[in-house]
Amino acid sequence: MNQTIDTSAYSVITDAIRSEAARLLSAGEVSAVIGYAAARRKGSAQPIVITAADDAARLFFSPACVNNLAVYLTKAKKDVPRKGKIAIVVKSCDLRAIAGLIGESQLKREDLYLIGIPCAGVLASTASPDSELTNNSIASKCLECENNVPQGVDFTPAVKVSSPQGSSRYTAEIARLEQMSPAERWAFWKEQFSKCIKCYACRQVCPFCYCEQCLCDRNKPQMVDTTPRPSGNLAWHIVRAIHLAGRCAGCGECERVCPMDIPLNLLNRKMAKELKELYDYECGFEPQEKGPLNSYDEKDDQSFIK
């Protein structure tokens, strides 16, 4: 059944973002505001960085504002001006990435001004940007959302929104894959990875892929085959999944941007599930200095050593 989700509060949120951004910039409290602006295609949105209060009117929020803007705070994005404090528009799911980046000493909380969005959900990449937000057109990540009103932020528009309802699409799909034999599962991923063209959109939008030089870009020595062929594709996707295990904040950007529709977040969700089962660890909203895969504890599960 297709049920409409009420997003009428998004216009109030838009007004609140604009006035807060204008206030911050004119008072000189921040040097830039990273947010969303409307784009040419009907209903579409794109990230924008503004530095003048006059541009605050360009900011908005809609169900098409799906990007995790935290990527613009990382050292991988050197084009964003870094001078003093920066304000950023964040949904709750984006906030988890910021917590992770603070935990990894990539950001300092005091350098950020967080404009939190109470969010009823955003659109799936399969829906056109002018689609109505419904329980079908909503992004899969929204169905994983535990707290749609960001906590611990510096400013939140005073509105009430409904929290996304519905059962996790990832849980169902992971269960389906887990029931497969290893050969069937291998066939599934092999077919998916065969579509990969090594455009690295998944890497470039990921807030945690901030390595100065990705292992997969190295050629002295060449660690991973660079061509979009089975061996290099598999190597890249395994490197990606493992490097993000225990770090991935679940924003689903990798999957959203894949031009070949490879269900990348499935790998990340599966890794998160393993981490939960093995170490009782979850990426949360609190910065954590060390995840289970880069720390050692005598109580760690050793059962894999046989």
Next chain:
Amino acid sequence: MQKFISEQNLKTLLDQMIQAGKRVIAPRLEAGTTLYGPISTSSQVCLDELPRRSAKEAFFPVCEDILSYKKDGQQLDVSDVSPNSFPESTLFGVRPCDAAAIPVLDAVFSWDYKDQFFLERRRKTTVIGLGCTKADDACFCTAIGLSPDDRKGSDLFLIPLEGGGYQCDVCSEKGEALIATAPELFEAPSQAQPLPKAVPGMDNIDLKKVKKWLDENFESPLWDEIAVRCVGCGACAFVCPACHCFDIVDEGTEKQGKRRKSWDACGFWKFTHHASGHNPRDMQPKRYRNRIMHKFKYYDDKFGQTLCTGCGRCIRICPVGIDIAAIVEDISQRS
């Protein structure tokens, strides 16, 4: 010359070609995504949507071997891949924006260096274009001087008709030769009306004005403004029917391996990274500027053509909503 072909006869035509050992490449589903690829039966053809990647890969594959090497002691054997081994092919169901890009690519691949990998596939391939009856607001072929029923690049061109079947226009000798292989499947032109043409999302852009502005604005604040959001992936170039940059790498071991050619993209930081460590395009705006300059200025300077056919793929897939149609329209209004 104009003919009529029924849907059933069109399927028969494709199946007959496959049975005769010809390679037929058409839009088909691959793990849930529509892509151009070889089909083994006409029932695999999927014409519902524009394939996610363009038809350029029929001539310029995502990745291909160009030679293999083997070393045994002092003995080194190198064997080239011979373009003679490429099969006779038919590329079917090609949208006008994809077909139009093929002659645009001819220019660069037959310029100072004759790329036999591209040219031999091109020589051996017959292109059957298909008129569009639907478009979305990312489509902008009309803004680039093309149209949803443009014959450019097609050897045969099909226009869907009211009541089923296709008007089939013969656009080249290759197209004529293809019809001659099965003349019984084609009928005299039908009186039926074509289905209404698709209406793309944007009207004509004055590309001369765009070129003029680009001639004078290598340095402009516009590049920073557009590209501050660019995350530097290669998605736009890889789905583009006209982008044609590639990289060549050796993969394997000291003892044996292959030299491979694969798609590259000017959005990658490494694209212009020199061995010295210097990078003349050190920031994303310089890389994005190159994308626009190459498409609307450099290619025009060199070959008198535009390196964009308005398919809208880059607009649909850009992770951060960069809209080349909006950018070019904006530039056209600046000069």
